[in-house]
Amino acid sequence: xxxxxxxxxxxxxxxxxxxxxxxxxxxxxxxxxxxxxxxxxxxxxxxxxxxxxxxxxxxxxxxxxxxxxxxxxxxxxxxxxxxxxxxxxxxxxxxxxxxxxxxxxxxxxxxxxxxxxxxxxxxxxxxxxxxxxxxxxxxxxxxxxxxxxxxxxxxxx
Amino acid sequence: xxxxxxxxxxxxxxxxxxxxxxxxxxxxxxxxxxxxxxxxxxxxxxxxxxxxxxxxxxxxxxxxxxxxxxxxxxxxxxxxxxxxxxxxxxxxxxxxxxxxxxxxxxxxxxxxxxxxxxxxxxxxxxxxxxxxxxxxxxxxxxxxxxxxxxxxxxxxxxxxxxxxxxxxxxxxxxxxxxxxxxxxxxxxxxxxxxxxxxxxxxxxxxxxxxxxxxxxxxxxxxxxxxxxxxxxxxxxxxxxxxxxxxxxxxxxxxxxx
Amino acid sequence: xxxxxxxxxxxxxxxxxxxxxxxxxxxxxxxxxxxxxxxxxxxxxxxxxxxxxxxxxxxxxxxxxxxxxxxxxxxxxxxxxxxxxxxxxxxxxxxxxxxxxxxxxxxxxxxxxxxxxxxxxxxxxxxxxxxxxxxxxxxxxxxxxxxxxxxxxxxxxxxxxxxxxxxxxxxxxxxxxxxxxxxxxxxxxxxxxxxxxxxxxxxxxxxxxxxxxxxxxxxxxxxxxxxxxxxx
Numbered sequence: 001x002x003x004x005x006x007x008x009x010x011x012x013x014x015x016x017x018x019x020x021x022x023x024x025x026x027x028x029x030x031x032x033x034x035x036x037x038x039x040x041x042x043x044x045x046x047x048x049x050x051x052x053x054x055x056x057x058x059x060x061x062x063x064x065x066x067x068x069x070x071x072x073x074x075x076x077x078x079x080x081x082x083x084x085x086x087x088x089x090x091x092x093x094x095x096x097x098x099x100x101x102x103x104x105x106x107x108x109x110x111x112x113x114x115x116x117x118x119x120x121x122x123x124x125x126x127x128x129x130x131x132x133x134x135x136x137x138x139x140x141x142x143x144x145x146x147x148x149x150x151x152x153x154x155x156x157x
Numbered sequence: 158x159x160x161x162x163x164x165x166x167x168x169x170x171x172x173x174x175x176x177x178x179x180x181x182x183x184x185x186x187x188x189x190x191x192x193x194x195x196x197x198x199x200x201x202x203x204x205x206x207x208x209x210x211x212x213x214x215x216x217x218x219x220x221x222x223x224x225x226x227x228x229x230x231x232x233x234x235x236x237x238x239x240x241x242x243x244x245x246x247x248x249x250x251x252x253x254x255x256x257x258x259x260x261x262x263x264x265x266x267x268x269x270x271x272x273x274x275x276x277x278x279x280x281x282x283x284x285x286x287x288x289x290x291x292x293x294x295x296x297x298x299x300x301x302x303x304x305x306x307x308x309x310x311x312x313x314x315x316x317x318x319x320x321x322x323x324x325x326x327x328x329x330x331x332x333x334x335x336x337x338x339x340x341x342x343x344x345x346x347x348x349x350x351x352x353x354x355x356x357x358x359x360x361x362x363x364x365x366x367x368x369x370x371x372x373x374x375x376x377x378x379x380x381x382x383x384x385x386x387x388x389x390x391x392x393x394x395x396x397x398x399x400x401x402x403x404x405x406x407x408x409x410x411x412x413x414x
Numbered sequence: 415x416x417x418x419x420x421x422x423x424x425x426x427x428x429x430x431x432x433x434x435x436x437x438x439x440x441x442x443x444x445x446x447x448x449x450x451x452x453x454x455x456x457x458x459x460x461x462x463x464x465x466x467x468x469x470x471x472x473x474x475x476x477x478x479x480x481x482x483x484x485x486x487x488x489x490x491x492x493x494x495x496x497x498x499x500x501x502x503x504x505x506x507x508x509x510x511x512x513x514x515x516x517x518x519x520x521x522x523x524x525x526x527x528x529x530x531x532x533x534x535x536x537x538x539x540x541x542x543x544x545x546x547x548x549x550x551x552x553x554x555x556x557x558x559x560x561x562x563x564x565x566x567x568x569x570x571x572x573x574x575x576x577x578x579x580x581x582x583x584x585x586x587x588x589x590x591x592x593x594x595x596x597x598x599x600x601x602x603x604x605x606x607x608x609x610x611x612x613x614x615x616x617x618x619x620x621x622x623x624x625x626x627x628x629x630x631x632x633x634x635x636x637x638x639x640x641x642x643x644x645x646x
Contacts (some may be wrong), residue, residue, distance in 0.1 A: 029256040047258045049368040051248040068463060069472040115250030115307055129184055152251040155303060155465070216488040223491050230576050237575040238582075298573060298587065303483065304465035306587055379575050407484035409491075414575040 032066025032112065033120045041109035041122055048112060055079050056144030058118065063091050063111070066119045073120060073128065074108030077103055079148075082141040086155040087148055089118075090134050101133035106150035112153040119153060217407070224411040231413050233347050237378035240296045245310040245361045251368050252301065252382065253338065254402065261335050262367040263388050270373070271391035274333075277324025284372050289356060290314035290322065297354055297378040300414055311357035311376040317350045325394045333399035334375060337388035342375070343399035344384060345411065353378035356389070381412040417640045435626030440513075443504045444622055450500060453479060453493040453600065454564075458598055460486025500567060504573050505558075518551045524554055542617050544629045557604040558599050567594040 035044035058076050065071040074093040082088055088105040095101035099152070110122035120128065251257050270282040294312040320327065327350065333343040348354060357376040358365055365371040370387025377385055383403050393399070404410045415418070436444070455477035463472045464483040508514040525548035534550065540547075546554070570581045570590040584590040598646030612619045 029259060033256065040310050049251075049260060049366070051366060051368070053248060057247070062469070064469065068466070069470055070466050071470045113248060115305060116246060139407045142407050152248070154252050154256050155250075155305070157464070213485070213488075215486070216492050217494070219492040220488050230573060232576060235576060235578075238578050298574075300587065301465070302487070304461070304467075304591060403484070407488060409487070409611060 007140075008073060028049075031151075031156040032119050034122050041107055042121070045109040045149070045151040048153065050149035050151045051113065052147045053150050054144070055142050055146045055148060058089070058150075059144070062117045063093075064114065064119050065125060066121055066153065067118060067155050070156070071125070073125060074101055074104075076118060076123050077143040079108070080105070080136070081142060084088060085136045087142060088139070091120075093131075099118040104128060105134045105139075106131070108150055112151045114153055114155065118150075119156075144150065168235075195379055207279060208396065210250045213407075220407075222411055224409060226349070227409075227411040227413045228345065231345075231347060231379070231411075232262045233351055235357075235379075237297050237353055237414065240298070240308050242296055242310055242361075244308045245296060246307045247361055248366065249299070249309045249360060249369060250305070250307055252358075253387075254340065256339075257368055260368050261337060261388075263372060265372045267388075268372050270380045270389065271335075272323050272393075273391065274393035275326035276320075276394050278322075284358070287314060287319075287356060287373060288413055292320050293352075293355060294359075295298070295355065295376075295378065297353065299382055301382040302408065302412070310361045311355055312359040312362070313355045313357040313376070316354045316356055316375070319323075319356055320349065321396070329394045330396050331394070333393040333395055334386045334389050335391035336386045337390050340386050341399065342384060342386040342401040343410075344375075344377070344380065348377060348379055348413070351377070379414050381414065383408065384412045432628040438625065439507060440504075441622055441625065442498055443507070445503070446496065446500045450493050450496045451561075451605070453489055454497055455598060455602060457486045457489035457493065462595065467592060474579055483514055494568065498563075501561060501565070508563075517546055518555055521548055521551050521555075539616065543615070543618050543621055544627055553604055553607065557601060557608075560600040560604070564594060564597045564601070567591075567597060603637060 033043065039047075044086075059078060061076045063073045063076060065073055074091040074095075076094045077090040077097070080088050080090060082105070087108040089108050089111055090103050091106050092101040093104045106120060106123070106128070110120055112119050112121055123131075172395050253260070265284050268284060270287070272279050272281065291314060292312055293315055294310065296308060296310040298306050299309050300306045316332070320332070325332075327346065329346055331343050332346060332349040333341070335341055344354075354375070354377045356373050357370070358373050360366070360369055365374065370389075374387040375385045375389060384401075401410065435588045441487065456477060459473040460478035460480040461483060464486075466472050478486060479489050529547045529549040566580070567584060567590050570577055570584050571587070571594055574587045574590075581587055581590055584593060612622075617626075
């Protein structure tokens with residue numbers, strides 16, 4: 001019995017090493033997943049433990065795609081309320097290195113906070129390209145010192 | 158079927174007794190043990206470098222050697238840089254081994270902090286007990302092993318003051334944590350006693366929010382982010398290596414900044 | 415090896431006895447470094463992917479060493495020991511034997527221009543591989559400095575609290591990360607040129623395996639005459 005205990009310990013170490021080698025997934029859920037079909041954007045924000053954030057702190061943030069390569073979709077230009085009082089994030093979208101962008105209005109509930117940036121989780125880049133160019137008529141700007149709630153996500157891998 | 162890990166000739170038990178499990182580290186001796194275990198592993202188990210498992214065991218052995226080096230490099234008197242409160246990121250960046258929808262909030266009123274191991278007082282703590290300890294605030298840089306960083310502000314009692322209050326054996330090697338989200342973690346005693354190691358109950362002057370570890374999380378300034386467990390439910394002082402969630406998957410245990 | 419080959423008319427022939435262009439310690443250090451550098455670069459790419467520095471750009475799995483970040487890190491922190499120990503021995507060797515002074519200096523700007531022009535015209539034939547041309551000298555010095563810079567920026571990233579002074583000097587933690595990435599890009603750029611040219615002039619590759627031609631103690635006379643030969 002005494003002889004096999006140390007051998008078992010060494011075996012355990014080797015098995016551990018091989019078990020570690022076989023682990024592929026980093027997490028059970030990747031970050032930035034879109035809301036499941038049927039769930040409203042407001043519900044998905046609520047599930048994402050929306051946190052208070054100052055509107056002025058969002059202006060200029062990069063808006064990323066929730067993928068490993070962290071593609072930049074655009075930058076936050078400003079926040080507005082539409083006719084129904086819904087808060088929309090006007091994103092200077094597309095272009096290249098900041099040139100040739102056009103503003104599109106993305107519902108804040110389609111987005112999440114990610115550290116010093118934001119992500120759009122509810123729409124793919126292809127869908128965003130179909131968004132009409134933002135027109136300010138019928139909207140009111142949200143003041144910089146306003147506190148709004150925005151959902152969270154973990155980093156994407 | 159015969160396991161590929163079983164050596165052809167069983168080594169003398171006395172030799173094996175000298176080479177205890179690889180799952181150990183910490184302290185200056187970790188340095189020597191880490192460098193010995195690589196050769197010992199090759200010699201004693203018959204693992205050869207043509208096998209991927211052997212390569213990974215070798216990498217893990219060097220990782221434990223590095224833990225020893227990191228312990229040597231850790232200066233218990235060196236403070237991490239601090240920043241003005243205006244630079245605090247609000248809210249901070251969320252991360253876990255699952256996405257935020259799976260956060261399980263803790264009821265602060267019924268929450269108890271279990272205390273065990275090499276301590277004199279094993280009574281469980283309430284939130285009020287924690288808040289009664291002298292509070293410290295710090296604005297420091299959080300650095301994630303992934304590479305990103307942000308500046309955050311946390312407040313709470315130092316872990317040191319808590320350990321002293323429960324009569325912990327401060328010469329013990331490890332302080333281990335259990336959490337409500339099954340994310341075990343442990344640190345070396347030297348770091349546990351560092352002035353910038355807090356049992357944080359507040360972020361940016363407000364009570365910790367649910368996704369960020371309410372009611373209490375560990376917050377250190379001298380270790381990578383993943384070493385700071387959230388939603389702590391139990392603290393143990395021990396001399397038995399406790400490991401941790403990410404350590405089981407190959408990450409460094411010491412993880413010092 | 416014909417004695418006459420390495421001499422221009424009127425110059426005394428090379429003595430048959432003498433050190434090889436690449437003595438065996440140097441060859442060992444070179445190939446150890448080659449393997450270790452590849453480990454550091456490809457495991458570094460795996461670490462990079464965990465939080466990309468250039469948004470929109472990541473390395474595909476094919477190019478990464480380590481199944482995922484944890485193992486890329488383990489490779490990186492294992493390779494670093496071999497890199498630093500081998501590198502320190504190499505630097506010591508280069509200074510103590512006088513090899514750096516002999517082989518890498520002096521560099522004259524006019525020569526650099528001329529060599530680049532020659533290379534672009536595919537005049538890359540290297541009659542005397544024991545003498546480095548100006549571009550070679552420049553690139554070798556750059557890659558040595560880049561390697562040293564990678565160790566410095568790497569230490570800053572690894573221990574931003576313990577080496578907080580160094581991090582401040584480098585402009586902050588994220589800046590140190592960027593510098594570490596840029597240093598990698600410089601080394602990879604060097605590698606591409608270095609490997610391409612070694613394959614185009616295969617006797618240089620063979621020299622790093624078997625040692626190459628023998629050289630006399632002082633190669634200054636040959637240096638002068640070889641340059642005259644190159645000017646054509």
